[in-house]
Amino acid sequence: MAVEQPARPTLADKIYDKLFHNYIWKSIFRTGYPNTPRNQMLIVATNVFLHLHPTRIHRTHVKITHTYCLGGLSFFMFLGLTVTGILLMFYYVPSVDRAYLDIQNIQTNVQFGQLMRNMHRWMAHAMVILVFLHMMRVFYTGAYKPPREFNWVVGVILLVLTFLLSFTGYLLPWDQLAFWAITVGTNIAGSAPILGPKTRFWLLGGFEVGQESLIRFYTLHVIGLPLLAAIFMAVHFWRIRRDGGLARPL
Amino acid sequence: MATAVVARPVARPQPRARDEEVLVWPDLVFIEFISALVFTLALFALSLLVNAPLLDQANADVTPNPSKAPWYLLNLQELLLHMQPALAGVIVPTVWLVIMAAFPYFDQDNEGQGVWFGTENSVRLTVVSAIVAVVGTWLLILWDTGKIAMAMNDWFGISGGRTFAFLENVRALQSQLPWPEWSHRIPYLWFDLKILDEGYTGLGATSFHYLDLPGFLVEQAIPIAAMVGLPSLLIYALWKIGWVNTRRDAIIVLFTGFVAVFGVLTVTGTAFRGAGQELVWPWQLDVQEGIPGEGH
Numbered sequence: 284m285a286v287e288q289p290a291r292p293t294l295a296d297k298i299y300d301k302l303f304h305n306y307i308w309k310s311i312f313r314t315g316y317p318n319t320p321r322n323q324m325l326i327v328a329t330n331v332f333l334h335l336h337p338t339r340i341h342r343t344h345v346k347i348t349h350t351y352c353l354g355g356l357s358f359f360m361f362l363g364l365t366v367t368g369i370l371l372m373f374y375y376v377p378s379v380d381r382a383y384l385d386i387q388n389i390q391t392n393v394q395f396g397q398l399m400r401n402m403h404r405w406m407a408h409a410m411v412i413l414v415f416l417h418m419m420r421v422f423y424t425g426a427y428k429p430p431r432e433f434n435w436v437v438g439v440i441l442l443v444l445t446f447l448l449s450f451t452g453y454l455l456p457w458d459q460l461a462f463w464a465i466t467v468g469t470n471i472a473g474s475a476p477i478l479g480p481k482t483r484f485w486l487l488g489g490f491e492v493g494q495e496s497l498i499r500f501y502t503l504h505v506i507g508l509p510l511l512a513a514i515f516m517a518v519h520f521w522r523i524r525r526d527g528g529l530a531r532p533l
Numbered sequence: 534m535a536t537a538v539v540a541r542p543v544a545r546p547q548p549r550a551r552d553e554e555v556l557v558w559p560d561l562v563f564i565e566f567i568s569a570l571v572f573t574l575a576l577f578a579l580s581l582l583v584n585a586p587l588l589d590q591a592n593a594d595v596t597p598n599p600s601k602a603p604w605y606l607l608n609l610q611e612l613l614l615h616m617q618p619a620l621a622g623v624i625v626p627t628v629w630l631v632i633m634a635a636f637p638y639f640d641q642d643n644e645g646q647g648v649w650f651g652t653e654n655s656v657r658l659t660v661v662s663a664i665v666a667v668v669g670t671w672l673l674i675l676w677d678t679g680k681i682a683m684a685m686n687d688w689f690g691i692s693g694g695r696t697f698a699f700l701e702n703v704r705a706l707q708s709q710l711p712w713p714e715w716s717h718r719i720p721y722l723w724f725d726l727k728i729l730d731e732g733y734t735g736l737g738a739t740s741f742h743y744l745d746l747p748g749f750l751v752e753q754a755i756p757i758a759a760m761v762g763l764p765s766l767l768i769y770a771l772w773k774i775g776w777v778n779t780r781r782d783a784i785i786v787l788f789t790g791f792v793a794v795f796g797v798l799t800v801t802g803t804a805f806r807g808a809g810q811e812l813v814w815p816w817q818l819d820v821q822e823g824i825p826g827e828g829h
Contacts, residue, residue, distance in 0.1 A: 323558040336561060339554040343647075345561050352568040359569050363576075383590040390587065401580035409576065411605050422636075422788050423659070425646035425781070432637035439634040446605060453603050462591035463600040471602065471609055474618035477728050477739060491593065531647040 335520055337528055344529045349424070353417035357445075358516065360410035361509075367403040368505065375455070377501035379494045382457035407449050414445045426530035434522045437515055444512045451504035454497060465500070466492050598808045598821045607802025608795055614810055615677050615703065616756035625760065629791065636788070640780040654776050655785055661776075662786045665767055666793035673759065674801060677702045678812045703755055707747040716746040764790050 292300075302308065303316040314325040324338040343349060374393055375385045389396035418438060421427055427435035454465045469492070473483030488495025523529070555561075589595075602610050612621035645651030650659065675681050682701040685691045693700060699709035726741040768786050771777040777786065807813035808821055 317558050320556060323556050327557050327562075333558070333562070336557045338557055339551070340557050340561055342553055342555050345555060345564060347564060347568075349649075352565065355565055356568060356572055359572065363573070379591075386587060390584075397584060398580055401583070401585045402576060404585035405576050405579050405583075409572070419792060423655075423785075424649050425644075425651050427637040428643055428646045429637070429641055432641075435637045436634045439630060443630065449605065450603060456587055457591045458586075459588040459591055459595070459597055460586055462593070463597055464602050467600050467602040467610060468606055471606065471613065471618070471622035474613075474621075475623035476619045479619065479623065492591075529647065532651065533643055533646070 335524075337524065340528065341531060343531070350420060350529070351416070353413055353420050357410060357413045357417050360406050360413060361512065361516070363406050364403060364410065365509065367399050367406065370399050371403060372505060377455065377497050379457060379497055382455065382497060386456045386458075407452060411445055411449055414442055418442060424530065428530065430526050431522070431530060434519060434526065437519045437522065441512065441515050441519060444508060444515065448504065448508045448512065451500040451508060454492070454500045455504065457497065462492055465496070599806060599810055601802070601806075604799065604803050607806075608798035611674075611798040611802035611806070615673075617752035620753055620756060633788075633791075636784055640784055642779060642781060644779075645781060652779070652781055654778070654782060658771065658776055658782055658785045659789045661771070662767065662789040663793045666790040667797055669763060670794050670797040674797075674812070677704075680812060703751050706755070707751040710747070712747045717748075719744040719746055 299316075309315075312326065313329050314322045317323040317326045327333045327336055327338045371389065374389050374396065376382065386400070389400055391397075393399075421435065421438065450465075450468060453468075454461045469483050469486050472486060473479045475482060484490065486496070486499070487493070488499050601607060609622050609626060612625060615621070645655070650656045672681075675684075679702045682693070699705045701709070720742060721744050722742050724742070727738040728741070764787055767790065768777055768783050771782075771786060777783055801812075804815040804818070805812055807818050
């Protein structure tokens with residue numbers, strides 16, 4: 284009786300083996316290529332970026348219509364804004380004498396400069412809209428209910444931070460649109476009872492929009508608020524995991 | 534003595550049903566990757582087609598008319614036209630954010646989570662509140678800009694004349710009624726309380742001593758009554774007809790109303806406010822730049 288012999292490894296098998304079962308790959312990813320359930324779970328659990336996720340998830344939660352990916356996309360916009368923002372920072376000096384010329388320079392002389400600026404602007408608008416829609420999704424799916432009460436509060440804080448990030452960035456091009464929008468916006472803040480004028484002065488670093496305002500908005504926009512938002516995002520994501528992932532019907 | 538810990542029911546994550554679960558890699562990671570890709574490509578295409586706006590260099594001496602805040606603040610700018618600035622620009626948004634943050638502490642019932650519109654009535658509550666809020670906000674804006682009085686006169690030939698001029702808009706209540714002299718200076722503190730000496734307006738300290746009753750009514754009392762009263766009235770009416778039965782139902786009405794009003798105010802502020810913040814059609818929007826008082 285002939286015993287069935289294992290098939291000889293093909294060339295593809297050999298290449299696969301060399302690529303994913305070698306010392307260097309294993310030193311980086313620990314697991315082999317994620318093509319078995321074991322490796323698929325391990326790669327999520329052992330990768331710092333992927334471990335924001337659990338290894339398994341309820342099947343209703345991967346339905347696109349359950350979340351429309353809105354929270355994830357908001358975060359993705361934040362990442363994209365960081366990348367395009369860093370590129371813009373190479374060419375931009377927050378001085379009233381240079382800011383506007385620098386933007387013109389970015390648009391006309393810098394390779395892909397106009398594209399980077401456009402991406403940054405449209406992503407910023409997209410982020411405001413996505414964050415708002417994400418809030419609506421969470422509300423209408425009742426996902427703020429216990430035990431996720433506080434994460435909803437963190438979400439409200441992140442909504443405010445998103446508005447502030449967008450608002451501080453609005454001044455930086457130093458054109459008429461920027462200047463007067465910030466004048467109107469800070470006048471709104473300045474109308475607060477008792478503390479208003481103080482708040483406005485503190486925001487602008489003076490009585491009207493000028494160099495001091497520009498450097499304040501710039502610093503808040505490129506480091507202060509992103510750092511704060513990152514901290515609250517970390518809390519937000521961490522708590523999603525701690526509270527058992529996405530909300531599910533009882 | 535050890536402090537007694539009061540036992541209270543704590544909501545715990547539900548037990549996990551393994552057979553109902555799928556692997557995050559590839560099922561979720563794939564979807565995330567695709568949606569990120571779609572958004573990157575869409576924004577890339579948008580960026581190729583539409584350039585970010587860049588007007589002339591900032592100039593403090595040339596005021597565009599109208600001057601507008603970024604679009605997501607235009608709802609507040611619209612609100613500013615109808616009530617006292619501090620109320621519209623600071624108090625209303627702050628109070629609303631606090632109310633919204635407090636939602637989960639007000640509605641602690643676990644029912645209806647994890648699915649869209651998971652409770653009975655939630656769909657019709659959402660639809661009805663959205664319609665009422667959109668129509669109601671538009672009517673209030675039209676009334677306060679005097680458009681309703683104008684339309685009544687132009688279309689139906691109905692004019693209130695001098696007698697009913699005070700109903701034309703909310704300001705008219707202040708300007709068109711024969712308020713007695715004393716009503717503009719009603720003392721409510723027996724001394725003049727002054728807080729903070731500075732201000733960019735150069736108006737000096739805020740003084741708390743006298744109440745201007747007509748001004749207070751028009752700028753604070755009526756707007757507050759409308760903003761608190763109308764949503765309450767809607768919730769009450771929907772409770773009366775048996776649609777609002779739980780706290781969840783009530784905040785669905787409240788939240789939907791907020792989203793709708795936020796939307797209407799943002800759209801109005803963005804697309805329907807022309808020079809001098811006059812209410813115009815979107816195709817009549819025209820930004821004029823100039824030095825105030827000098828014309829072009």
